[in-house]
Amino acid sequence: MQIMITHGGMSRTRVLHVSPVSVVLSVMALVIATLALSGAIYHYFFLKAAREGWPVVSQLVKLVVHDESAQRDKVMRENLDAMAQKVGDMQARMIKIEAMGDRVSGMAGLKPEDLSGVTRPKGGSGGPFVPMTNPGYNELNGALDALAEAAGEQSDVLTLTESRLLESRLKTLMIPSSRPIDVAVGSGFGFRADPFTGRGALHTGLDFPSPVGTEIHAAAGGVVRTAEMHPEYGLMLEIDHGNGLMTRYGHTSKILVKPGDLVKRGQVVADVGTTGRSTGPHLHFEVLVDGIPQDPQRFLAGPNAKPTVQTAAGNSTPLGAEHR
CATH class of the missing domain: 2.70.70.10 (Glucose Permease (Domain IIA))
Incomplete structure (x- = not known):
């Protein structure tokens, strides 16, 4: 690349030779300088204004920060509400599973004392299911821990029930109820x-x-x-x-x-x-x-x-x- 510099009159024209590499390096240097200057201005004016409470700039910074914080809070609240909805669904399903587990364990012949070491003592309880409203992180974490504990209990109950059913089935298989030969009896007992x-x-x-x-x-x-x-x-x-x-x-x-x-x-x-x-x-x-x-x-x-x-x-x- 050639750059020609001329002056009026009879002055001699100057010619500058610039390589493409020099142009690219110059542009990059300009961009870096611009970014550095912008960061310095932001740091000096906006952040210092926010800390020291400058009349106009601090209000603008507070508006920007408040808008960003509100946006983050909105996204977090939406996520927490979605998680609360899923936790509520899981709680409702766990209630059904517990009721089913009680029926199946009863059909398997398990008595409450057989489950005393597996499940927590159950007193009178009931009422409609009311999901959590505007739950916090700690509330959701506690609800998930309770669900995990209840799921572990039901897993133990179902394991014990399966064992009892297999034991009952084994006893049935050990009773001689199948005819050794499929023919009519000639002489009875x-x-x-x-x-x-x-x-x-x-x-x-x-x-x-x-x-x-x-x-x-x-x-x-x-x-x-x-x-x-x-x-x-x-x-x-x-x-x-x-x-x-x-x-x-x-x-x-x-x-x-x-x-x-x-x-x-x-x-x-x-x-x-x-x-x-x-x-x-x-x-x-x-x-x-x-x-x-x-x-x-x-x-x-x-x-x-x-x-x-x-x-x-x-x-x-x-x-x-x-x-x-």
């Missing part, structure tokens, strides 16, 4: 004429006539207790279901599990045969409680049935009650 001697004798189980090799299913989940040859039951299988409850499968031709195995309800555990004291192929199925034979038909009535068991003293006790 009770006194009958012995097929070998013709004399009256107690038949301690149910007979399921089926061809040799028919699959036998576990009537409930449990642990295999015995799988051996017996002089009367033939090839015999016994499954322990806990709480003194056991099922026995007699006259089998083959046993597919061994002592100590964990079996599930409906699992194939043996095949029908005619071993031992038997007149033909069938399954002899028994249910015993504390070693006392029970009528299996009462258990096979369905999973919701509550069969009574015969104790050694001759008393009938609902299954699930305490046996001594």
